Amino acid sequence: MKRPIYMDIQATTPVDPRVLDAMLPYFTERFGNASSKSHLYGIEADAAVRRAREQVATAIGAQPHEIVFTSGSTESLNLAIRGAAAANRVRGDHIVSCVTEHPAVLDTLAELATRDFEVTLLPVDAHGGVDLAAFERALTPRTTLAVFMAANNEIGTTHPLAELAAIAHARGVLFATDATQGVGKLPFHVVRDGIDLAAFTAHKMYGPKGVGALYVRRTDPIVQLERQQHGGGHEHGLRSGTMNVPGIVGLGVAVELAVAELASESARLTNLRMRLFERITSRLEEVRQNGHPTRRLPGNLSLAFAGIDGEALMMDMPDVALSSGSACHSGSLEPSHVLTAIGVPPDLAHGTLRFGLGRFTTEADVDFVSDLVVASVKRLRDLSPLWELRKGR
Numbered sequence: 001m002k003r004p005i006y007m008d009i010q011a012t013t014p015v016d017p018r019v020l021d022a023m024l025p026y027f028t029e030r031f032g033n034a035s036s037k038s039h040l041y042g043i044e045a046d047a048a049v050r051r052a053r054e055q056v057a058t059a060i061g062a063q064p065h066e067i068v069f070t071s072g073s074t075e076s077l078n079l080a081i082r083g084a085a086a087a088n089r090v091r092g093d094h095i096v097s098c099v100t101e102h103p104a105v106l107d108t109l110a111e112l113a114t115r116d117f118e119v120t121l122l123p124v125d126a127h128g129g130v131d132l133a134a135f136e137r138a139l140t141p142r143t144t145l146a147v148f149m150a151a152n153n154e155i156g157t158t159h160p161l162a163e164l165a166a167i168a169h170a171r172g173v174l175f176a177t178d179a180t181q182g183v184g185k186l187p188f189h190v191v192r193d194g195i196d197l198a199a200f201t202a203h204k205m206y207g208p209k210g211v212g213a214l215y216v217r218r219t220d221p222i223v224q225l226e227r228q229q230h231g232g233g234h235e236h237g238l239r240s241g242t243m244n245v246p247g248i249v250g251l252g253v254a255v256e257l258a259v260a261e262l263a264s265e266s267a268r269l270t271n272l273r274m275r276l277f278e279r280i281t282s283r284l285e286e287v288r289q290n291g292h293p294t295r296r297l298p299g300n301l302s303l304a305f306a307g308i309d310g311e312a313l314m315m316d317m318p319d320v321a322l323s324s325g326s327a328c329h330s331g332s333l334e335p336s337h338v339l340t341a342i343g344v345p346p347d348l349a350h351g352t353l354r355f356g357l358g359r360f361t362t363e364a365d366v367d368f369v370s371d372l373v374v375a376s377v378k379r380l381r382d383l384s385p386l387w388e389l390r391k392g393r
């Protein structure tokens with residue numbers, strides 16, 4: 001059986017063969033524990049982790065000792081948010097973020113709000129952007145932390161991190177970012193952008209699942225975090241547990257490749273995305289793009305098809321793998337919180353598909369999928385009595 005064309009790149013990415021090659025020896029001959037340095041096995045594992053730490057730090061403009069390896073973005077965000085909130089509790093109890101964040105942020109904040117913290121979630125405009133003046137107004141003398149994602153995984157809209165961070169810093173507020181869709185996909189530099197904490201994960205940039213990192217600023221200012229996990233004191237005591245050496249090696253190579261190829265790959269993906277958009281919207285009426293038209297992830301296209309049920313549309317196109325408007329919790333009938341937040345009505349949210357284009361997406365894939373979508377949407381609309389009524393036919 002031919003496998004479906006993969007267009008769900010914001011959910012996960014395949015491991016690049018170059019990344020896999022780098023990882024493989026660390027599963028077999030070089031299997032050592034990076035903390036057991038009394039023999040060659042541990043020494044080579046430790047050397048591999050050091051090298052990866054340097055690769056990750058260089059890729060985001062950080063220093064190696066500012067990188068904490070974790071199991072992925074969810075863990076990094078929990079450590080960043082809970083850790084910073086707790087360590088700064090004497091200074092204040094207020095955190096500001098935004099309604100379109102990933103559940104890894106929103107659920108962590110919701111849990112803090114049930115204890116002794118106050119959380120303000122800013123609304124977004126119709127493109128998914130935050131109002132900088134509203135952000136400034138939301139900051140109080142009790143605010144200690146602000147959290148904004150680099151780019152939205154559903155609609156692709158980017159946040160102006162440097163501007164947000166500057167506003168936060170002017171009020172003595174730490175600035176954390178969920179950079180899962182930012183690192184390796186958009187220009188991202190912790191010093192230039194003024195980031196204090198940044199979470200990212202290997203499996204969204206052609207690395208393996210189950211490994212990620214948290215950047216923790218160590219100079220000007222030193223960001224204090226309260227550990228969320230106790231044990232052997234690995235990673236400056238911030239993340240105890242035997243290091244996932246092959247995974248960390250994979251993250252290092254994945255981020256290095258993604259950053260080295262960023263400029264050419266963004267241009268290529270932007271062209272592919274525009275081609276997909278053109279080929280669909282020139283042949284179908286009543287298709288609307290969700291998210292910001294230009295300030296966005298190159299490889300994300302979220303389209304709302306009027307009169308269509310996204311789940312039914314996906315089922316009608318088994319030759320392509322993508323996500324619908326209730327992407328995050330498949331099986332749930334709730335429209336996504338992101339589409340709701342940007343004011344997409346429930347029927348259009350249910351008619352939304354997210355096309356994720358990545359490193360291995362070709363022009364032929366885009367042409368094939370756009371033809372499929374056009375044919376499927378036409379067929380489903382023709383079958384729909386509601387669509388007929390609406391068109392007055």
Ligand SMILES: *Cc1c(COP(=O)(O)O)cnc(C)c1O
Nearest residue numbers: 072073074102104153180181201
């Ligand atoms: C995938 C994703 C996460 C979660 O990352 P994991 O490594 O799977 O925990 C968090 N935030 C965003 C924006 C994501 O796309």
